[in-house]
Amino acid sequence: MDQRLDIFVAQHIQAVMKEEKHVHHRTDYVKGTLIEDTLDNDPIPLFDEWLLAAEGTGMADHNAMTLATAGSASISCRIVLLRSFDKRGFVFYTNYNSRKAMDIERDPRAALTFYWPSLERQVRIEGKCERVDPSESDTYFASRPRSSQIGAWSSDQSRLVESRTALEDRFSRWEERFKDLDVPRPEHWGGIRVKPARIEFWHGRSDRMHDRIAFEHFADGTWRRMRLQP
Numbered sequence: 001m002d003q004r005l006d007i008f009v010a011q012h013i014q015a016v017m018k019e020e021k022h023v024h025h026r027t028d029y030v031k032g033t034l035i036e037d038t039l040d041n042d043p044i045p046l047f048d049e050w051l052l053a054a055e056g057t058g059m060a061d062h063n064a065m066t067l068a069t070a071g072s073a074s075i076s077c078r079i080v081l082l083r084s085f086d087k088r089g090f091v092f093y094t095n096y097n098s099r100k101a102m103d104i105e106r107d108p109r110a111a112l113t114f115y116w117p118s119l120e121r122q123v124r125i126e127g128k129c130e131r132v133d134p135s136e137s138d139t140y141f142a143s144r145p146r147s148s149q150i151g152a153w154s155s156d157q158s159r160l161v162e163s164r165t166a167l168e169d170r171f172s173r174w175e176e177r178f179k180d181l182d183v184p185r186p187e188h189w190g191g192i193r194v195k196p197a198r199i200e201f202w203h204g205r206s207d208r209m210h211d212r213i214a215f216e217h218f219a220d221g222t223w224r225r226m227r228l229q230p
Contacts, residue, residue, distance in 0.1 A: 029120045029204025034211035041223050043199040043215040044087055047123060050201070051082075054116045066113040067092065067194075069103035076103065082114075083140060089195040090125060091132055093140060095157035096188045104129045110194050120204035127196040127217075137190035149183035150174050200228070 039046060054062035061081065068077040078100065080092040090112060094101055104110060112125040141149065154171040161167050200214040210230035215223045 028206055030206055031120045032203055034201060034203035034213055036213055036225060036227055039213065039225065041225055043223060046201060050121055050123065053119060057118050059118060067100060068111040069100055070107045070109060071103045072106055089127065089193040091191045091193045093191045096190060098157040101192065104192060112194055122202045124200040125194060125196050126198040127194045129192050129194050132191035132193050134190065138185050140191060141185035146183060150178060152186055152189045
């Protein structure tokens with residue numbers, strides 16, 4: 001009986017392993033280091049330096065970041081584009097009726113991740129969200145291409161639509177409505193700022209002994225810097 005059970009278990013394990021997909025590619029990270037003695041106690045200048053370095057490589061969408069939010073029933077993430085940042089936080093723009101914005105209304109906590117594989121670097125940011133001042137949203141909206149401005153009016157972001165044709169028809173109607181007119185910013189569209197409570201910088205190193213330097217933000221505006229084990 002025990003022998004038959006052992007055979008059954010072994011066959012089951014083999015069947016499961018056949019279904020699993022394994023990825024065996026590995027990279028040894030050798031392009032740089034991140035040593036705390038060379039860093040300021042403020043993480044924002046370092047982020048600026050890393051973002052400029054990513055832009056300098058010519059990679060597409062170097063300002064792309066993963067945004068994670070907590071909804072009423074699940075946690076979701078998506079790629080959005082960083083549009084500005086300073087000591088107050090990191091700003092992206094969206095429809096305030098979208099799923100991500102509604103998640104943030106329920107729970108203002110959010111997380112961002114930047115990943116620049118060609119530089120063997122990533123940055124993780126955790127904090128709380130707030131809407132940017134309407135005047136800031138107005139300024140950014142005015143800088144967008146006209147077609148993107150019309151798109152902000154024509155799309156009920158995250159809502160169902162019957163077909164691609166129906167979506168394009170909506171765009172055409174709004175395009176006609178604003179013919180020969182400046183396109184104003186919709187009240188339901190604007191910026192969201194993630195105010196950082198924690199920022200972690202990761203730099204790949206050999207043998208998976210990566211450099212990880214984290215900064216925690218305090219109420220008095222200061223930061224605490226610390227090294228984390230990889």
